[in-house]
Amino acid sequence: MVHLIxxxxxxxxxxxxxxxxxxxxxxINSALSLVVVMGALAGLYLLLGAEFLAAIQVIVYAGAIMVxxxxxxxxxxxxxxxxxxxxxxxxxxxxxxxxxGSVLIAWMLIHSQPSAREVTVGQxxxxxxxxxxxxxxxxxxxxxxxxxxxxxxxxxAVVLARRESQ
Amino acid sequence: xSIGTYLIVAIVKIVVFLFVLLTGVAYxxxxxxxxxxxxxxxxxxxxxxxxxxxxxxADGLKFIFKEDLTPPYVHKFLYILAPMLSLITALISxxxxxxxxxxxxxxxxxxxxxxxxxxxxxxxxxVTSIGVYGVALAGWSSNSKYSMLGSLRASAQMISYEVxxxxxxxxxxxxxxSFSLRRIVEHQAGWFWxxxxxxGGQIVAFFIYLCAAYAETNRIPFDLPEAETELVAGYxxxxxxxxxxxxxxxxxxxxxxxxxxxxxxxxxxxxxxTFAGFLPPILSSLLPIFWFLVRVVFFLFVYIWVRGTLxxxxxxxxxxxxxxFLLPLSLANVMITGLVVALRA
Numbered sequence: 160m161v162h163l164i165x166x167x168x169x170x171x172x173x174x175x176x177x178x179x180x181x182x183x184x185x186x187i188n189s190a191l192s193l194v195v196v197m198g199a200l201a202g203l204y205l206l207l208g209a210e211f212l213a214a215i216q217v218i219v220y221a222g223a224i225m226v227x228x229x230x231x232x233x234x235x236x237x238x239x240x241x242x243x244x245x246x247x248x249x250x251x252x253x254x255x256x257x258x259x260g261s262v263l264i265a266w267m268l269i270h271s272q273p274s275a276r277e278v279t280v281g282q283x284x285x286x287x288x289x290x291x292x293x294x295x296x297x298x299x300x301x302x303x304x305x306x307x308x309x310x311x312x313x314x315x316a317v318v319l320a321r322r323e324s325q
Numbered sequence: 326x327s328i329g330t331y332l333i334v335a336i337v338k339i340v341v342f343l344f345v346l347l348t349g350v351a352y353x354x355x356x357x358x359x360x361x362x363x364x365x366x367x368x369x370x371x372x373x374x375x376x377x378x379x380x381x382x383a384d385g386l387k388f389i390f391k392e393d394l395t396p397p398y399v400h401k402f403l404y405i406l407a408p409m410l411s412l413i414t415a416l417i418s419x420x421x422x423x424x425x426x427x428x429x430x431x432x433x434x435x436x437x438x439x440x441x442x443x444x445x446x447x448x449x450x451x452v453t454s455i456g457v458y459g460v461a462l463a464g465w466s467s468n469s470k471y472s473m474l475g476s477l478r479a480s481a482q483m484i485s486y487e488v489x490x491x492x493x494x495x496x497x498x499x500x501x502x503s504f505s506l507r508r509i510v511e512h513q514a515g516w517f518w519x520x521x522x523x524x525g526g527q528i529v530a531f532f533i534y535l536c537a538a539y540a541e542t543n544r545i546p547f548d549l550p551e552a553e554t555e556l557v558a559g560y561x562x563x564x565x566x567x568x569x570x571x572x573x574x575x576x577x578x579x580x581x582x583x584x585x586x587x588x589x590x591x592x593x594x595x596x597x598x599t600f601a602g603f604l605p606p607i608l609s610s611l612l613p614i615f616w617f618l619v620r621v622v623f624f625l626f627v628y629i630w631v632r633g634t635l636x637x638x639x640x641x642x643x644x645x646x647x648x649x650f651l652l653p654l655s656l657a658n659v660m661i662t663g664l665v666v667a668l669r670a
Contacts, residue, residue: 187403187465194458214447218491222454223484226461230480233465233473286443287504 166206173199184239190228197221211287330433338439339420346419350577351381357629364633385570393566396467403466408564408571411459415578417452421445422585423507425595425614429606437614438507446504449586450491453541457483459575460543460550460560467563475559478640479550482540485647486547490537492655493530496662497590500525510594520593526665531591533655538583540647542576544628546635549643584624585617592620 176195183189197220204213294302355370355377362369370377395404425437442448457480464476498504500521501512513520521527540547551559561572588594597616599609638646 187462191403191458191462210442210444211447214444214451217451218447218454222451222457223487226454226457226480226484229458229461229465230477230484233461233477233480288502 162206166203169199169202169206173203186232186240187229190225190232193228194221194225197225211290334433334435335439338435342419342424342439343416346416346578346581347574349581350574351385353577353580353625354384354573355381356625357632360626360629361633364630388567388570391566393568396469396563398468399563400466400468403462405568407459407463407466408561408568408575409459410462411456411575412571412578414452414456414459415575415582418449418582419578419585421449421506422582422589423510423594424585424617426599426610428610436507441505441507444504445506446494446498446509449582450487450494453579453582454483454487456575456579459572463564463572464560467560469563471556471558471562472560475550475552475556475562479543479560482543482547482550482643482647485644486537486540486651489533489647489651489655490541492652492659493533493537494590495655495659496527496530497521497525499659499662499666500527506589506594510589510596513593514596517593519596520591522591526662527591527658529654530658530662531587533651533658534587534591536651537647538587539628539631540643542579542583544580545632546638547643548637549640552637580625580628581621584621584628587624588617588620594620 173196176192176199180189180192180196183192197216201213201216201221204210204216358380359369359377370380373379373383395401420439421442423436423438423441427434427436429435460479460483461476464472464474464479467473497509501509503509503512509521513524518524522531539545543550550556551561553559556562561569564572595613595617597613599612601609603609604612
């Protein structure tokens, strides 16, 4: 019962933050709404028993990546954005697309195996030990490939940033 | 223990911890003014009370009665939110610090710590990383170039040093195999050669941690975000009265947390001789608190000592020190510690 109440609270905060992110005119308000979404997601992870993931979510996403976002917004001194009145194409294709997409996901969830759609509290591999064993055992190859991919991205960024102007 | 007693015990502990922490913060300021005064051949505060001991009280009263100015053209909501965020995140961390062993009261063995979780250390890291927003938003929302530059420097510096700080803790975590601070202290129980800094061989990690922690708390020699000769007061230039005091308290509370963590992770936390059997049980269960406080005060003194001694880094030196020196060193420490742990197992 307590878990359900907490789930609803975190879920509402999460969705409200996401809606606010889109509705706000100033980029810094949007970035802060995203921080709220990240925090609420961490709460949801914690409810599932994925304590390590929850802490990492806060440290990495809310604490480091979003600080970089805010940093860049401050550095560029980005002002308020002007809202356009919305394009007809977005209205014509976007809204029906969204409806179809959410119906599809709901349909798949309802008709899938019970094990795939229901997660009880504490069922996930939450501890640092089990996540480490998964990452460096079963999923070693994807993990290493991701690392190399990120390394390439970092090197690309450095090369682009340090290009000598002739 | 029923839920009622549990709640009462928790509330009492929270009140006591916060009271002690805030008093400690006030007297750290007094200690700093006194010690830096003596380093510079001055007396420091002497007028209010014996040895100027009531100076923090006078300062607090002054802060409360000062006019609370809000400069024009600030981003009102964030301007008010920023000091709150700083102080709240600074105070949350203390709830996970184990100050002593258990204390026997009315048949219950109550641990001297607000709460213990199995991800305590990660929670503290997460909370402090949220604290960066307080500093960043303060500078941005004040609509002043000095504040803005201060908070730009602060966010860049804190992100850079968080990496080295986090990696310097990995060695200790590998030795203990737990994120719980109480487990980490229990792992080092016994005489001083069982401490992580000696038996665990984490002396390099200890110095990385100290450097990174000084940078995280914006203290000299890493105090570029509030370099008074260049930026007036940095990110809190436009704040006055209690809002300024909140930033001030947050900074010193963070110092206390860093000192607590350093003692727990590297110097055995509250471990020390308890003379169980010679002393009455209540006294021997309170003795660990004393040993813990000795370490914390020592670290606070070193903080102040460094402040009175070292000059400030240049900005490029600051960044190079973190990325080119501390980061490789901490990675090497992780690898070597991992190797030793693996070979021993």
